[in-house]
Amino acid sequence: xxxxxxxxxxxxxxxxxxxxxxxxxxxxxxxxxxxxxxxxxxxxxxxxxxxxxxxxxxxxxxxxxxxxxxxxxxxxxxxxxxxxxxxxxxxxxxxxxxxxxxxxxxxxxxxxxxxxxxxxxxxxxxxxxxxxxxxxxxxxxxxxxxxxxxxxxxxxxxxxxxxxxxxxxxxxxxxxxxxxxxxxxxxxxxxxxxxxxxxxxxxxxxxxxxxxxxxxxxxxxxxxxxxxxxxxxx
Amino acid sequence: xxxxxxxxxxxxxxxxxxxxxxxxxxxxxxxxxxxxxxxxxxxxxxxxxxxxxxxxxxxxxxxxxxxxxxxxxxxxxxxxxxxxxxxxxxxxxxxxxxxxxxxxxxxxxxxxxxxxxxxxxxxxxxxxxxxxxxxxxxxxxxxxxxxxxxxxxxxxxxxxxxxxxxxxxxxxxxxxxxxxxxxxxxxxxxxxxxxxxxxxxxxxxxxxxxxxxxxxxxxxxxxxx
Numbered sequence: 001x002x003x004x005x006x007x008x009x010x011x012x013x014x015x016x017x018x019x020x021x022x023x024x025x026x027x028x029x030x031x032x033x034x035x036x037x038x039x040x041x042x043x044x045x046x047x048x049x050x051x052x053x054x055x056x057x058x059x060x061x062x063x064x065x066x067x068x069x070x071x072x073x074x075x076x077x078x079x080x081x082x083x084x085x086x087x088x089x090x091x092x093x094x095x096x097x098x099x100x101x102x103x104x105x106x107x108x109x110x111x112x113x114x115x116x117x118x119x120x121x122x123x124x125x126x127x128x129x130x131x132x133x134x135x136x137x138x139x140x141x142x143x144x145x146x147x148x149x150x151x152x153x154x155x156x157x158x159x160x161x162x163x164x165x166x167x168x169x170x171x172x173x174x175x176x177x178x179x180x181x182x183x184x185x186x187x188x189x190x191x192x193x194x195x196x197x198x199x200x201x202x203x204x205x206x207x208x209x210x211x212x213x214x215x216x217x218x219x220x221x222x223x224x225x226x227x228x229x230x231x232x233x234x
Numbered sequence: 235x236x237x238x239x240x241x242x243x244x245x246x247x248x249x250x251x252x253x254x255x256x257x258x259x260x261x262x263x264x265x266x267x268x269x270x271x272x273x274x275x276x277x278x279x280x281x282x283x284x285x286x287x288x289x290x291x292x293x294x295x296x297x298x299x300x301x302x303x304x305x306x307x308x309x310x311x312x313x314x315x316x317x318x319x320x321x322x323x324x325x326x327x328x329x330x331x332x333x334x335x336x337x338x339x340x341x342x343x344x345x346x347x348x349x350x351x352x353x354x355x356x357x358x359x360x361x362x363x364x365x366x367x368x369x370x371x372x373x374x375x376x377x378x379x380x381x382x383x384x385x386x387x388x389x390x391x392x393x394x395x396x397x398x399x400x401x402x403x404x405x406x407x408x409x410x411x412x413x414x415x416x417x418x419x420x421x422x423x424x425x426x427x428x429x430x431x432x433x434x435x436x437x438x439x440x441x442x443x444x445x446x447x448x449x450x451x452x453x454x455x456x457x458x459x
Contacts, residue, residue: 047403183377210399211392214365221355228351231359233366 019068043216094163108142133161244315251292251306322357325364
């Protein structure tokens, strides 16, 4: 497994300052600032269209905001080129999006192994570790299954296994569990929170589900692209 | 339940002195989906609030109709009303959150310009903490029949809290779409909460639904015969 650089423990893993971003003429995020500490579990909530997914994509470096600054693991993403941003993210940051986002041509185990393969690990070792993570995520039976044959919940399990395999310092998840009223969804969230607690990683989860928000240490609620309220839950 | 009505009546007295019938009428208008207050309930609650030094008699009106007592808040009563409007309900109470109380408090905060958004945010945080407390401890994932009694009860409590949270979201959205209410609906607005840019104008005198009673601020001869 790749050895990730260990940041100063006192340093926030993520700092967003006064982020503003618009899609065409629609302002999605206006003046959002937030800081995430190592080991913190943060829920970002709000109604549809409130800008919560945009905030997550900015944090992940997938969207370059029109104004404001992003500091990831103590380094500024502002002005960094694509290669530099990719280097900052690799191995330290994982992302689980709403629909799994698996590579359709690869089986479950190869999808999970992919981050290690990209990081230069040998295929045998990468697949062995990937099988271990699939098992921890209760998805070992999906090792040889291609994404097209998986249900939405199964694809999410594989995506979570893939997100955990690099032992990231910051885990980002956008509606990762579907409905937490299902036992499967609850188990998946338990797994992500458990891994964050065990490894000291921070977890930012975007959700509309109050049951998910209630599991976080802190909730930031967005309305109309702005932070409407913030609550410490622990 | 009786205390909840007492708190609601104290809040209704915040804008100024009122008599019992006026309080009942305003309560039934603001919270029209709830059971209307019975007169006996109003007067017994007012008597108790007076006994506890939360309200006092401002004046006694003697007109053509029956004698009417006009009440006003004492300082402790005013403080209690403001606290009630600001403090979220503790969902830890046995039997969950009383729905009537949640509705009265939230809608009264809106009607009285008492920062309903702030109240709803605090209520949300309180509810989320209560939901969190109902989560099983890490590693406590017992799916056995023996554990069902405990998990089933917790699930039900948690989902009730979730329903309250959804109601708060929906009500917050409804409130955002409404113009700010006119505190002037009640005579003599005295709240110090920030209001809209325009000063409140007193409402037109109500066309009393009941000829027995008139607006206390109007001369008695204004009553319809």
